[in-house]
Amino acid sequence: MTEFSLKLNEDQIQLKKWINGFALEKMRPIAEEWDDKEEFPWPFLQEAADIGLYGWEFMAEMMMNDPTGISMMVSLEELFWGDAGLGMCVMGSGLAAAGIAASGTSEQVMEWVPQCYGSPEKLALGAFVASEPDAGSDVAAYRTRAVYDEANDEWVLNGTKAWITNGGIADIHVVVAVVDPELKSKGHASFIVPPNNPGLSMGQKYKKHGIKASHTAEVVLDDCRIPGSCLLGGKEKLDERLARVREGKKGNSQAAMQTFEATRPAVGAQAIGVARAAYEYALEYAKEREAFGRPIIMNQSISFMLADMATEIDAARLMVWRAAWLGKQKGFKYAEGSMAKLKAGRVAVHSTERAIQILGGYGYTREYPVERWHRDAKIFDIFEGTEQIQQLVIARAISGLRIE
Numbered sequence: 001m002t003e004f005s006l007k008l009n010e011d012q013i014q015l016k017k018w019i020n021g022f023a024l025e026k027m028r029p030i031a032e033e034w035d036d037k038e039e040f041p042w043p044f045l046q047e048a049a050d051i052g053l054y055g056w057e058f059m060a061e062m063m064m065n066d067p068t069g070i071s072m073m074v075s076l077e078e079l080f081w082g083d084a085g086l087g088m089c090v091m092g093s094g095l096a097a098a099g100i101a102a103s104g105t106s107e108q109v110m111e112w113v114p115q116c117y118g119s120p121e122k123l124a125l126g127a128f129v130a131s132e133p134d135a136g137s138d139v140a141a142y143r144t145r146a147v148y149d150e151a152n153d154e155w156v157l158n159g160t161k162a163w164i165t166n167g168g169i170a171d172i173h174v175v176v177a178v179v180d181p182e183l184k185s186k187g188h189a190s191f192i193v194p195p196n197n198p199g200l201s202m203g204q205k206y207k208k209h210g211i212k213a214s215h216t217a218e219v220v221l222d223d224c225r226i227p228g229s230c231l232l233g234g235k236e237k238l239d240e241r242l243a244r245v246r247e248g249k250k251g252n253s254q255a256a257m258q259t260f261e262a263t264r265p266a267v268g269a270q271a272i273g274v275a276r277a278a279y280e281y282a283l284e285y286a287k288e289r290e291a292f293g294r295p296i297i298m299n300q301s302i303s304f305m306l307a308d309m310a311t312e313i314d315a316a317r318l319m320v321w322r323a324a325w326l327g328k329q330k331g332f333k334y335a336e337g338s339m340a341k342l343k344a345g346r347v348a349v350h351s352t353e354r355a356i357q358i359l360g361g362y363g364y365t366r367e368y369p370v371e372r373w374h375r376d377a378k379i380f381d382i383f384e385g386t387e388q389i390q391q392l393v394i395a396r397a398i399s400g401l402r403i404e
Helices: 010-037 042-050 056-064 071-082 084-103 106-112 181-187 235-246 255-288 300-328 336-364 370-381 387-399
Strands: 126-129 145-149 154-165 172-178 188-193 200-205 216-227
Touching: 010 042, 010 071, 010 084, 010 370, 042 084, 056 071, 056 084, 071 084, 071 255, 071 300, 084 106, 084 126, 084 154, 084 172, 084 188, 084 255, 084 370, 126 154, 145 172, 154 172, 154 188, 172 216, 181 188, 181 235, 188 216, 255 300, 255 336, 255 370, 300 336, 336 370, 336 387
Parallel strands: 126 172
Antiparallel strands: 145 154, 154 216, 172 188, 200 216
């Protein structure tokens, strides 16, 4: 097992500097513009692809060649320090790639993950399609059906999905659907919908509170036919798993949860990036802003807020790094991923709110970035499992009981 260390190695230090430089030079100057537009920033994504930051090779390097699991967390913190909306545009396809890696065969991973990104010459997007209008956290309530057409060796998908990052504009959609309704969440499977499938279309595009540069929309599946080979993991493996569940034997985690379990520490790292951006801005402002003849940081009411922010950000980062390291070593024994995401989401919301408070009236205006960071921060309490879902996971882990 790799030794756990809080000291970044030289590669990680250079990685941090590289992404921080990109965030400072390419993201910060355009963040407000794309937040106002509420459009997908293709020119920005092209820049990220041109330097190798957006692409399956970068993801593979971070996920496969880092024995610590921390390099990806460092990358995400710096990227989202730049801007959460633009950062989500870079990382949105990663959730689809994670879905493929969680459920697919090695051959499927090799075939489909690169297609989630395309190339600098021809960009592509991936989308992980799980939540539904009446079923977000309650994955057992999914209604989107996948029915096998044995005569044609095809799966037929029908249903509507909601709140999907890159939904409808992606080239590759990884869809979680119900194959056996009686088994509830254990009756799910994941499917690849290849590009330009006429059975898949975009429903409404959501107007959001934050991360507005990132595209979020409904995905409508209407007699969407896909080849049998697009069932992730293959039909033989699915049939065996369903048979075990029907017999009352323990089955694997259902499809959506397998993906979320792998990505929750990463979401925590994103939240920390936003929190740190707000903290650093508020710190510098407090040093420069004068009231009653001295910098406002000289007032305990201000300096103590900043002290708390710094402490909470460090605490959240340590939890994220621990969860990432344990996940890489396959050493989860508790609910470390959920704990990390829960803590980091709360810290992002609190730190950005405190930053507004420190800036006072200026913080409430759009002339300063802290109000945007505050809007962006709230999503980390919601997506990939709400704050309450994380508490439920943790409560079940500490009690050993099926708390509802």
